[in-house]
Amino acid sequence: MKRLVKLVLRMASLLAAVSILAFLMMAKAPMDPLTAYIGVNSTISEEAKEEAIEYWNLDGSPVERFLAWAGNTLKGDFGESIVYKQPVLTVIKERFQYSLALMLASWLCSGIFGFALGVLAAVYKDSILDKVIKSVCLVFQSSPTFWVGLLALSIFAVNLGWFPIGLAAPMGKLASEVTLGERVHHLILPAATLSILGIGKITLYTRQKLLEILGSEFILYAKARGEGIWQIVGRHGLKNIAIPAVTVQFASFSELFGGIALAESVFSYPGIGSAVTAAGLGGDVPLLLGIAIFSALFVFTGNFIANILYGAIDPRIKEGGFRG
C-alpha cells in the first residue's frame, strides 16, 4: 500500500512538472501569446479578445500566465482548440476513442504474437526458424513506422485493393450508419503497421529471457527428471518470463503513443495522433498542451499498471522485501 501511495505521489509531481515544462516550451515558441490562444485567422471582436486576454491573463508574465492556465486546467477547462473550433477536452475525448481502438488492437497483437514468436525462437534456438524470426525482428525494429505504413498502403490498399486507403470509416457516410465491420476493416492496416513497430522488441526480449531461464540449473534438473522441452516451457518457463514480458509491454505505452502520431498521419486516421500534428502545424497551443498532458497521463497509467501487476505476480515486491 505504501509503495502505491509513493508511486502516485511521484507521478503527480512528474505530471505537474510535465505541465510546467510543456507550458514553458509553448511560451518560448516564437508566437504572440494572444495569437497562440485565438489563432491567426481569428475574426473575433475586440471585446472577445479582451475577454480572452483577461481569462488567460495574457498580459501577465509567463508565471502569471501559467497560473491562470493551470487554474483553468484544474477546473477542467483546457481552452478552445483553434484548428478544430471545439473545446480541447471534447477534441481529445472524441479522437481518443479512435486512437484507443487502434492502440489496443496493435498492442494486443504485438504482445501476443511477439510473446509466442519469442518462445518459439528460444525453444528452437539456432534453428532456421530462430534465425528467420530474429532477422525479421531486427528488420522490423529498424524500419521507420511511417515507411512501413506507406508500404502497406501501397501494397494492400492501392495494388491489391483489399483495404480502404485511409480514414476510419467510408467517406460520405454518417457516423451513426457506419457498421462495426467497416470500422474494423479500416482499422486493420494502421493496427498492423503499429504492431510491426512493437513486435520486434517484445519478441527479442522474450527470446532472451527464456534462453536465460532455460540455461539455469533447475531446468537441467527438470530435464534429468525426463520432462520434454514443451513441458519445461509450460511448467517453468512461461511463469518466469511472464512478468518481465508484461512489464516491457506496458512500458511500451510511450512508444505506442508516438507510433500513432506517425501511423495516423499516413492513414489519415482521425485519432489523437493526427490531431497533435495538426495542432503543431496550425499553431494550436491549447490543443498541443492538452495532448501533451494527456499523453503523459497515458504513459504514467501504463507504468502504474505495470507496477501493480509486478506486485500482484511477484509478492516479494509487494511486501517491500525486494529492492527495498
Place this chain on the structure above:
Amino acid sequence: MDEEKSIFWNRRRQTACSIWAAVAYLAIGLLAGLLISPQWYQVDYHMVFAPPSFIHPFGTDYMGRDMFFRSLKGLSNSIMVGLASTAVSSVIALALGVAAAVKGGVVDRFVNWCVDLCMGIPHLILLLLISFMMGRGAKGVLAAVALTHWPELTRLVRAEVLQICSAQYVQASYRMGKSWLQVAWSHMVPQVLPVYLIGVVLLFPHAIMHEAAVTFLGFGFPAEVPAIGVVLSESMSYIATGKWWMAVFPGLLLLLAVLLLDVAGENLKRLVNPNSGNE
C-alpha cells in the same frame, strides 16, 4: 553450423564486418551528400514520374527530380543531424550519469527525476513540442533530437558507475585527497567507457530515425531541403496513384542505415558482455 566454418566466421569477425559495413555505409552517405550538387536533382518537367530505370535508379518525382540523388542527399542530412545530436546527447548523459552515481543523495534523486520526467512524455510528442518551441525547421529538429536522447544512456552510465563506486581503488583515491571530479574522470569514466560507447552507437540509429519521423510530420527540414522525411511525406500524396518508387527506395536507404548501426552495436555489446563471451 559446421566446425570449419564457425572457426573462420566467428563472432569477432562478424562483429568486425558489421562495424565496417556500418562505418562504410555512413561514410558513403556523408561523402555522397557533400559531393552531390543540386543540379543532379534539378527540376525537369520532361521526366515527371519516371519509374526506376538505368538513368534514374530510384525514378523521378512529381517535378521530375531524380530520386536517387535527392534521397542520398537526404540520407546525408539525416546522418549529420544524427551525428550532431548523438554528440550532444551523449555528453549530457555522461555528465548526468556520473554526477548522479558519484554524488548520490539529492543530485542522484534530481537526475533520476529528470530522467523520469523526460521519459514520461512520449518521445515523439516531446520532439514535436521542442521543435515547435524552436519554430520548426532545421533548427527545431536539431534541437529536438539532440536534447531528448540522453535519458536511457544516463541510466546506463549511472548503473555502471554505481557498481565501481565502492571499489577499493576508488576509495583509496578519495583518501589521497582527490576531488570527486578528479576521481570520476581518472577512474570511473575509463571504466565505463566501453559500455558507454556501445550505448552511444546504439543511440545513433534512434536519432536518425527520429529526425526522419519529425521531418515526415512537417516539424523538421522545410520542403525545399532534400530529406528522407520530406521525400516520404511528399510520396504520400502520390502513393494512391501507384507511384510506389517514391516511397520504397528512400525508406530503404534509411532502413539500411538504422539496421547496420543497430547490428554493429548489438554485436559490440555481446562481445563486451562477459556472460555471452563464451557462447
